Amino acid sequence: MRLKKIMTDFFILMALTTNISFIFSPNPYELVITVIANLTATILKLGEGRILATEMTASSLVADLHLVPAAFIYFLGDIQEAVSLAIGALAANIISILLSIVEAIFSYLSEE
Amino acid sequence: MSKLSRSKKIKVIRKKLKLRKKKQKPLIEEYQSKLIESLKEIRVPLILLHFSMSIGTLGYMLLSGGNFIDSVYMTVITIGTIGFGEIVKGSETPIGRIFTTFLALMGIGVFTTSVTVIVRLFLVGDILNLLKYIRMLRDIEKLKEHAIVCGYNKTSAWLVDALRRRRIEFVVIDSREEALKYVQLHNIKHYIAEEPFRKSALMAAGINKAKYLIANMEDEAKNIAVIVTARLLEPDREKLFIYSTAPTDGIAQKLEELGANKVIVPDKLIANRIFSYMLHEASGFVSDLFDRIAYGEEAELEIVEVKVREGSTLASKKLKDVDLRRVYGVTVVGIRRADGSLELTVSGDTQVEEGDTLLILGSPSNIKKAMSFYREVIK
Numbered sequence: 089m090r091l092k093k094i095m096t097d098f099f100i101l102m103a104l105t106t107n108i109s110f111i112f113s114p115n116p117y118e119l120v121i122t123v124i125a126n127l128t129a130t131i132l133k134l135g136e137g138r139i140l141a142t143e144m145t146a147s148s149l150v151a152d153l154h155l156v157p158a159a160f161i162y163f164l165g166d167i168q169e170a171v172s173l174a175i176g177a178l179a180a181n182i183i184s185i186l187l188s189i190v191e192a193i194f195s196y197l198s199e200e
Numbered sequence: 201m202s203k204l205s206r207s208k209k210i211k212v213i214r215k216k217l218k219l220r221k222k223k224q225k226p227l228i229e230e231y232q233s234k235l236i237e238s239l240k241e242i243r244v245p246l247i248l249l250h251f252s253m254s255i256g257t258l259g260y261m262l263l264s265g266g267n268f269i270d271s272v273y274m275t276v277i278t279i280g281t282i283g284f285g286e287i288v289k290g291s292e293t294p295i296g297r298i299f300t301t302f303l304a305l306m307g308i309g310v311f312t313t314s315v316t317v318i319v320r321l322f323l324v325g326d327i328l329n330l331l332k333y334i335r336m337l338r339d340i341e342k343l344k345e346h347a348i349v350c351g352y353n354k355t356s357a358w359l360v361d362a363l364r365r366r367r368i369e370f371v372v373i374d375s376r377e378e379a380l381k382y383v384q385l386h387n388i389k390h391y392i393a394e395e396p397f398r399k400s401a402l403m404a405a406g407i408n409k410a411k412y413l414i415a416n417m418e419d420e421a422k423n424i425a426v427i428v429t430a431r432l433l434e435p436d437r438e439k440l441f442i443y444s445t446a447p448t449d450g451i452a453q454k455l456e457e458l459g460a461n462k463v464i465v466p467d468k469l470i471a472n473r474i475f476s477y478m479l480h481e482a483s484g485f486v487s488d489l490f491d492r493i494a495y496g497e498e499a500e501l502e503i504v505e506v507k508v509r510e511g512s513t514l515a516s517k518k519l520k521d522v523d524l525r526r527v528y529g530v531t532v533v534g535i536r537r538a539d540g541s542l543e544l545t546v547s548g549d550t551q552v553e554e555g556d557t558l559l560i561l562g563s564p565s566n567i568k569k570a571m572s573f574y575r576e577v578i579k
Binding site: 116117120121124127128131132134135136137142159160162163164 | 243258261
């Protein structure tokens with residue numbers, strides 16, 4: 089279970105950091121890596137039935153729905169719109185991270 | 201000191217967490233959790249497919265100098281075995297061809313296996329069944345004044361048939377495999393595949409809005425469990441009518457004391473029925489007629505009982521004042537008095553008293569009108 093948590097958190101953080109990097113300096117590879125990391129985090133979260141996990145899946149899906157169109161829009165030439173969408177995804181990524189921290193605290197308390 | 205208080209706080213929070221865990225979830229939520237958990241099975245094929253797509257896209261992007269849309273397209277046509285050609289710039293080079301070869305070798309297998317697994321999970325696996333089941337539970341939530349049949353056996357099958365004829369909605373609860381097989385064979389619209397004495401199963405069957413509950417399990421202990429649980433959830437005997445069966449009069453009496461409105465002893469019922477035929481030996485018409493009316497098999501006639509409660513506006517009135525025959529086309533054919541005596545020679549001058557039960561005969565549609573008037577206006 090711990091390994092899975094590391095993997096999920098890694099991909100959520102990876103999506104967040106590359107997203108921030110893309111927003112400050114738009115680069116096609118960063119955007120694609122953000123999309124890949126975010127989609128991976130979403131897939132890893134699939135099937136988790138606990139309340140916080142479902143919230144995380146939902147926020148990850150929101151980020152996906154911002155980032156995937158952003159990738160296509162970016163390569164169709166509208167960089168400004170792509171960055172706007174990436175900012176929207178950033179909000180969802182931050183919520184994912186916060187939920188992940190709350191989940192970690194809860195699991196710590198129940199194990200203590 | 202601070203460490204102690206911290207550990208105390210943690211203990212309090214842990215206790216709260218544990219208490220929350222003990223609270224029983226509604227059945228619909230249990231099945232929704234099962235549905236979400238069943239999605240776990242598509243995780244591995246999806247991850248494999250996603251990684252193949254990602255490697256392909258990034259590889260072609262590097263080869264073409266960052267052309268994302270063409271790279272995605274090239275990856276899809278390669279691993280999807282479409283193979284329209286070398287569309288992406290750089291894919292026709294030796295390095296590009298080596299990359300395409302490895303991508304195809306890895307990706308084609310991953311693509312076909314993943315798609316097969318995902319499609320199979322949706323079509324053959326639990327996902328579709330769970331979705332159907334959750335939809336059915338939602339439909340059950342909308343039911344009102346329905347019947348809950350606990351345990352599906354031959355008697356229940358006959359009962360369900362009668363309920364269908366009278367267009368009374370019903371929910372069957374049974375967890376046994378063989379019973380569920382018959383439930384599907386008999387096209388039962390609403391069923392819950394759980395133990396009927398489970399609180400969550402009865403709640404999911406809408407016990408708070410139901411009018412009848414039939415505890416018809418093979419096992420007496422289970423009947424007791426169903427009756428007790430149902431009565432705990434709905435203590436009002438006038439709101440939820442519980443019927444059950446018992447092998448002896450003694451057990452029947454105990455079940456009635458536990459909360460059942462009426463418990464039938466099948467052997468006794470059969471004996472009485474045979475005896476009624478013996479009493480009317482010329483033809484079984486009389487016995488059959490009363491039975492058919494009482495069991496709702498006589499389409500043109502129906503007989504219902506109306507209890508005159510304390511403080512009812514019907515009390516202390518003469519039948520001619522109520523005038524049900526003229527207004528609704530139904531007739532009061534008898535009155536069971538509060539002391540248990542049966543009065544069959546009723547006339548317009550017969551007075552209704554509190555605690556009486558009126559036996560009203562009429563066509564089903566007229567009876568329905570009269571009953572709704574009774575419920576809404578008279579009470």
